[in-house]
Every structure is written in C-alpha cells, then in structure tokens.
Amino acid sequence: MSASTVSRTASPLRPRLLGRSVVNLVVLVSVLYTLLPVLWLVLASTKDRDALFSSDILSLSGFSFVQNMKDLFAMDGGLFGRWYGNSLLYAVLGAALGALISIACGYAFDKYRFAHKEKLFGLVLAAVMVPQTVLALPLYLMASGTGLVNTFWAVFIPVLFNPFGVYLGRIFSQGYVPDEVLEAARMDGAGELAAYFRVALRMLGPGLVTIFLFQLTAIWNNFFLPMVMLSDQDLYPVSLGLYSWNSAASVSPEYYPVVIMGSLLAVLPLILAFALLQRFWRSGLTAGAVK
Amino acid sequence: MTSTTPVSVAADATARPSPKSPAAAAPPPAARRSARRRELGACGVLMTPFFVLLVTVFLIPVATAVYLSFFSDDQPGLGFGPERTVFAGLRNYTAVLADPTFLAGLGVVALYCLVYIPLMVTGALVLALLLDSGVVRLKGTVQLALFLPHAVPGIIAALIWLYLYTPGISPVIDLLGRADITIDFLGVHTVLPSIVNIALWSNLGYNMVVFYAALQAVPREVLEASVVDGAGPVRTALQIKAPLVRSSIVMVAMFTLIFALQLFTEPMLLSQSTPMINSRFSPSMYIYDAAFTRNNYGLAAAASVVLLLCTIALSYGVTRWTNRADAAEEAAR
Numbered sequence: 001m002s003a004s005t006v007s008r009t010a011s012p013l014r015p016r017l018l019g020r021s022v023v024n025l026v027v028l029v030s031v032l033y034t035l036l037p038v039l040w041l042v043l044a045s046t047k048d049r050d051a052l053f054s055s056d057i058l059s060l061s062g063f064s065f066v067q068n069m070k071d072l073f074a075m076d077g078g079l080f081g082r083w084y085g086n087s088l089l090y091a092v093l094g095a096a097l098g099a100l101i102s103i104a105c106g107y108a109f110d111k112y113r114f115a116h117k118e119k120l121f122g123l124v125l126a127a128v129m130v131p132q133t134v135l136a137l138p139l140y141l142m143a144s145g146t147g148l149v150n151t152f153w154a155v156f157i158p159v160l161f162n163p164f165g166v167y168l169g170r171i172f173s174q175g176y177v178p179d180e181v182l183e184a185a186r187m188d189g190a191g192e193l194a195a196y197f198r199v200a201l202r203m204l205g206p207g208l209v210t211i212f213l214f215q216l217t218a219i220w221n222n223f224f225l226p227m228v229m230l231s232d233q234d235l236y237p238v239s240l241g242l243y244s245w246n247s248a249a250s251v252s253p254e255y256y257p258v259v260i261m262g263s264l265l266a267v268l269p270l271i272l273a274f275a276l277l278q279r280f281w282r283s284g285l286t287a288g289a290v291k
Numbered sequence: 292m293t294s295t296t297p298v299s300v301a302a303d304a305t306a307r308p309s310p311k312s313p314a315a316a317a318p319p320p321a322a323r324r325s326a327r328r329r330e331l332g333a334c335g336v337l338m339t340p341f342f343v344l345l346v347t348v349f350l351i352p353v354a355t356a357v358y359l360s361f362f363s364d365d366q367p368g369l370g371f372g373p374e375r376t377v378f379a380g381l382r383n384y385t386a387v388l389a390d391p392t393f394l395a396g397l398g399v400v401a402l403y404c405l406v407y408i409p410l411m412v413t414g415a416l417v418l419a420l421l422l423d424s425g426v427v428r429l430k431g432t433v434q435l436a437l438f439l440p441h442a443v444p445g446i447i448a449a450l451i452w453l454y455l456y457t458p459g460i461s462p463v464i465d466l467l468g469r470a471d472i473t474i475d476f477l478g479v480h481t482v483l484p485s486i487v488n489i490a491l492w493s494n495l496g497y498n499m500v501v502f503y504a505a506l507q508a509v510p511r512e513v514l515e516a517s518v519v520d521g522a523g524p525v526r527t528a529l530q531i532k533a534p535l536v537r538s539s540i541v542m543v544a545m546f547t548l549i550f551a552l553q554l555f556t557e558p559m560l561l562s563q564s565t566p567m568i569n570s571r572f573s574p575s576m577y578i579y580d581a582a583f584t585r586n587n588y589g590l591a592a593a594a595s596v597v598l599l600l601c602t603i604a605l606s607y608g609v610t611r612w613t614n615r616a617d618a619a620e621e622a623a624r
Contacts, residue, residue: 019524023426030418031436034496037451038439040462044454053459105341112334127349129606131553133575134595137582138352138359161344192333221444223556224575228583239446246450247563260454263447270442 038267045264049257068261075245075258082234083241084265087220090155090237091269095216098160102215103208106169107200111182121170127163136228143229154229155237159219165211172207173200209280213273220270238266353599359592360384383593392571393594397601399483400573404551407487412544415495416536419502420528434503437496445493449560452489457564477565486557498543505539506532541613545606552602555579574598 044052048064072080109121139158143149148157177200185195201208226240233241242262249255274281363379387393418437422430440448455461456476467474476485509532517531533540555575562568562576570584571577574594582591 020426023421023424024428027418027421027427027433030495031433034437034440034492037448037455037492038443040455041451044460101340101344104337108334108337112330114331114334124345127345129549129602130349130353131549131575131595131598131602133553133555133578134356134599135349135352137578137588137591137595138355139348140582141355141359141588142347142352157344158348161341161348163345163349166341192329193336196333196337217441221446223444223446223559224579228579239444242450243446243560246453246560250563256460259450263450266447267443270444271439274438274442 041260041264041267045257045261047257049253052256052260064257068257072258072261072265075255076233079233079236079241080238080258080262083236083238086152086235087237087239087266088269089152090159090222091216091219094156094159094219095212098162098215098219099165099208099212101160102162102165102211103169103172103201103204104196106166106171107173107177107196107204109166109170110173111177111179111200124163124166127161128167132224136224139225140228149229150231150235152235155222155226155235158225159215159222162211162215162218165215168211168214169204169207172204172210176203176207206280209277213277213281216273217270220266238262242266356592356595356599359588360596361589363589364587379589383589384597386590387593387597392569393574393577393597396571396574396577400552400554403483403487403554403573404548406484407490407551408544408547410487411491411494411498411547412540414491415498415543416502416533416540418495418499419506420532422499422503423506423532424524424528426524434496434500437499439496440493441497443493445556446560448493449489449557452485452492453561453564456485456561477561477567479567482561482565482567486554486561489557490551494547498547501543502536502539505536509535537613541609545609548605548609549602552598552605574601 045068046063046065048067051063105124109117109124135158139154140149143154148154181199181203182195185199186192190198220237221239222237223239223243226235226237227243230236230240233244236244242259245255245259245262249259360383361379361381362376363383364376421427422433427433443451455463458464458475464474464476475481513531513535514527517527522531553575554573558568558572558576562570562572570580575598578591578594578598581587581594
C-alpha cells in the first residue's frame with residue numbers, strides 16, 4: 001500500500017524534474033548563443049593585431065585596449081569621431097522627429113472621421129512592405145536632380161518616413177487616449193490641436209518612446225541608403241564607415257583592431273537606449289504585439 | 292485579441308461601426324458644422340507632415356521606379372554620340388527575367404526564406420513558451436540576454452560573425468580544429484547557412500519577446516481550465532497557448548518574410564571576404580549592382596519592380612492563407 005503510493009507520486013515527479021533541467025539547459029544554450037559573440041567582441045577589442053590572429057582569445061598577452069581606442073580615433077585623421085557624430089545626428093534627431101510625425105498621424109487616424117480613411121490607412125500599411133532597395137534608385141535620382149545627393153539631407157529626410165510608426169501610433173492612441181478625455185478637453189474650450197499637444201501627447205508617452213526606439217534602431221542600422229547617397233566619407237554614418245574600413249582590412253590588416261573596437265563602440269548607444277528606456281518600450285511592445 | 296496582419300487590421304477597422312454621438316447632446320447644426328470644420332482642420336495639420344513624406348519618399352519613388360523600368364538608354368553609333376533615353380516597352384523585364392544571375396539570386400532568396408523563416412518562428416516560439424512555462428530560472432535576465440543582439444546593428448552583427456567564420460581569428464574554428472574538425476564556413480554549401488545564422492542570431496530574441504508579450508495576455512482561466520482537464524505542460528503549451536498567439540505568429544512570419552526578401556547587408560559584407568558571394572548574389576544586390584555599378588537604370592528599375600511584385604504576391608498569399616485557415620477553424624467549431 002505505502003510502496004504503491006510512493007511509486008505513484010515519484011513517477012510523475014521524475015519526468016518533471018528531468019523536464020525542468022532540460023528546459024533550463026535549452027534556455028542556457030540559447031543564452032550562450034546570443035551572448036558569446038558579443039563577449040568575443042569585447043575580448044577581441046582588447047587585443048593587438050598579433051594576439052587577435054593567435055586565436056587564443058582568453059590569454060592576456062597583447063593587451064592593448066587603450067592603444068586600440070587611441071588608434072581608432074586617430075585612424076585616417078579622426079574619421080571615426082565624425083562618423084559617430086553623424087550617426088548620432090541621423091539617428092537621434094531623425095528618430096525623435098520621425099516618431100513625432102508618425103504618432104501625430106496615427107492619432108489622427110484613430111480619433112477623426114473623414115472620407116476614404118481606411119483606404120489611406122491601407123496605403124500606409126502597404127508602404128511598410130515595400131523594399132528599401134526598390135526606393136533607393138529613384139531616391140538617388142531625385143536627390144541628384146535637386147542637388148541634395150551626397151549631403152546630410154539625402155540620408156536624413158528619407159529616414160523620417162516610418163509607416164509602421166503610424167500603425168503603432170493608431171494602436172497606442174486607441175489604447176492610451178480615451179475619447180472621454182478629449183471630450184472633456186473640448187468642453188473646457190481647448191482647441192483640437194491644444195487637446196492633442198497638451199493632453200493626448202502626454203498620455204501617448206510610452207507609445208512615443210516605443211516608436212522612437214524602433215526608429216532609432218532602424219536609422220542606426222541603416223546601411224543601404226547612406227551607401228547609395230553618400231560618396232563623401234565625412235558624411236558617413238558608423239555602419240558605412242566600418243564597412244569601408246573592413247574592406248580595406250583585407251589589404252592592410254592594421255584596420256582589423258580598429259574595426260573591432262569601432263564595432264564595440266557602435267553597439268553601445270542602442271544598448272544604452274534600450275536599458276534606460278526599458279520601462280517604456282516593454283509596455284509599448286506588449287501593446288503592439290497583443291493588439 | 293484582434294488579428295495583427297496589417298491588411299486584416301485595416302479590414303477590421305472598416306468593419307467596425309463608427310461611433311455616433313448621442314442625439315440628446317447634439318448642439319445646433321451651425322455650431323456642429325463649425326466644430327466639424329475645426330476637427331478636419333486639426334486632422335489635416337496632424338497628418339500633413341507624414342503625408343508629405345509619404346508622397347516624396349514613397350509614392351513618387353515607386354512611380355519613378357515603374358516608369359524607369361519601361362525605358363532604356365540607347366547609345367547610337369557604337370557608343371559615340373549623345374546618349375538617348377528611349378521607350379523600351381517590356382525589354383528590360385525580359386532582360387531581367389532571362390538573366391541567369393538574377394534568377395539565381397531569386398533562387399538564393401527563396402532557399403534562404405525556406406530555411407530561415409521556419410527556424411526563426413519555431414525557435415522564437417519555443418523559447419517564449421519555455422520562458423512562459425514558469426520553470427526557467429532568472430527569467431528577466433534571460434530575456435535581456437536573448438534580446439541583446441537586437442541592439443547590435445546588422446552590419447556589426449555581420450562583422451562579428453564574419454570574424455567568427457574567419458580561420459586564424461575565430462576561436463570557434465580553432466576549437467573545432469583541435470577536435471580535428473575543419474569547416475569552411477564560407478564555402479559553396481555553407482555560405483547560405485552562415486548567413487541564416489547571422490540573421491537568426493540578430494532577430495531571435497526580439498521575436499521571442501514579441502511572442503512572450505502575447506503569451507502574457509492569454510487569459511489565466513483558459514490555462515487553469517486546461518490543467519483541470521488534465522493537460523500536461525507540454526500539451527498546454529502546444530495545443531492551448533500556441534494557437535492562442537496565432538496572430539502574433541502570423542505577424543512575425545510576415546515581417547520576417549518581408550525583411551528576408553530584401554537580403555542585402557549580410558551577403559554584402561561577407562562578399563568582401565569570400566568569392567562564394569558575387570556582386571549579384573541576392574535580388575537586392577543585383578539591383579544595387581545594376582544601378583550603381585553598371586549604371587543601367589532601366590534594368591535596375593525592372594528588377595526592383597519584379598522584387599516588389601514578389602513581395603506583394605507573397606504577403607498577399609500569407610494573408611489569404613491565414614484568413615482561410617481562420618475561416619476553416621471557425622467552421623470547425
């Protein structure tokens with residue numbers, strides 16, 4: 001009697017225990033898969049060129065983190081500093097402006113009624129799926145026609161366009177801005193625009209941060225458009241700059257340590273942004289995923 | 292939970308009746324008309340910046356691409372004399388579709404999608420289900436660690452992995468070498484899996500977070516009911532939870548597909564180091580090569596219209612297919 005109860009309770013327990021460790025093992029392997037390449041980048045950035053090619057990533061010989069950093073900012077007359085500044089300008093300014101433009105449009109789609117609204121919204125959604133490569137050649141021709149090619153604006157203006165931000169903005173507006181609040185603001189005599197800027201925009205805060213982060217990531221990652229538009233190295237963003245240095249590295253290997261150090265620095269701003277704004281984008285992402 | 296595919300969202304929104312203000316509180320017609328005018332004015336102000344962008348950096352370029360695809364540059368007299376742009380009809384399209392390098396590029400992307408999308412969707416979903424099962428330790432830390440590659444720009448991710456694929460630098464190849472295994476990660480048959488790996492590494496954690504957020508929204512009562520019915524954790528995950536986050540799965544698959552079709556950054560970077568990737572490896576690289584290396588705008592435009600049509604057809608196919616599956620499910624109930 002007692003023996004049978006023991007076996008009955010023990011048998012479902014054992015697979016569960018086994019299941020637990022298998023689950024944790026699978027998750028551990030996935031975490032190692034995502035973390036180890038980043039860890040390699042960190043370790044490789046501390047190596048001088050000879051140590052880098054010795055494959056022995058954990059040894060402390062050839063430590064030259066500080067020297068690599070100095071080399072990076074001294075290479076080709078300090079180009080990297082310029083690229084970094086350009087990327088920050090394109091990404092932070094572009095994402096801030098782009099997010100404001102998108103969320104205002106998404107809000108208007110949610111709160112106002114007008115003719116052909118859903119057809120227009122369909123057009124916005126269609127824009128999400130059009131490949132960048134399709135737009136690149138016409139944009140290049142337009143930019144060269146207006147004399148904007150190879151200028152800051154040739155990259156900055158197209159990246160402001162974020163149709164997915166409008167889609168998210170509409171969802172956030174549905175979720176965060178109750179119609180009653182707007183009615184109340186109107187009753188108080190606030191104009192439509194005042195109601196948006198003073199009341200609704202504040203409630204849309206987390207959504208705005210989410211769209212900002214999406215766009216920041218997209219612009220910081222942007223590679224194709226700058227490659228098409230820019231020939232002046234002084235205007236390059238980090239992504240394109242490192243690409244050009246990496247192609248130089250196969251001929252002159254002194255570029256390898258600086259490309260690796262540059263890559264490490266290029267990763268930092270987004271990690272910082274995601275870490276600092278975690279509270280906002282988590283709630284924003286949830287709204288975007290569930291709706 | 293409503294559906295998530297862009298197209299069906301639009302359909303949902305149309306189907307919803309627009310809210311009417313109660314007649315009891317209706318102000319006099321003149322006041323209502325001026326209020327309506329103010330509303331439309333504000334609506335216009337809020338939408339104008341976006342629609343100016345939509346027209347200038349989207350509609351005009353798409354129209355230009357279509358227009359350019361019907362013209363070509365003719366060089367009369369053996370390339371001497373001034374260049375003329377002449378109407379070419381469908382000549383650019385026949386040239387593109389008869390070009391073996393373009394067709395090979397389409398084949399590469401098709402194979403890439405077939406390998407990458409199922410791996411990505413199942414991988415991210417399984418990880419999200421595991422995290423949602425309540426068995427995993429340090430859940431918050433695990434999520435952040437898995438999400439980390441999303442903060443690594445695509446070109447940097449490609450750079451990191453390029454170095455991890457390069458003999459002499461890579462500790463991976465070194466370790467495998469010690470176990471007497473030699474792999475050339477950039478060889479004929481390995482280069483595509485190597486690219487899939489880079490994309491998978493970059494996006495797995497992000498999509499996992501999307502699925503996890505959707506799973507969090509599954510009502511607890513549903514899960515409790517399935518436990519009462521005697522379903523184990525694996526059955527609950529596969530038969531209850533996974534179908535409930537279907538709309539998220541479709542959305543992730545759709546976006547993964549759209550971005551996969553644009554495959555450019557990773558092969559472009561890897562092509563610096565391996566002869567296995569030529570300058571027309573994927574359709575996007577073909578377009579870049581045609582436009583900016585060969586300066587054949589007509590050909591590049593025709594190729595981009597073909598790529599655009601493929602994207603539209605596939606997205607439409609996915610939406611149709613999921614809508615039909617939805618309808619079938621409704622009918623089965």
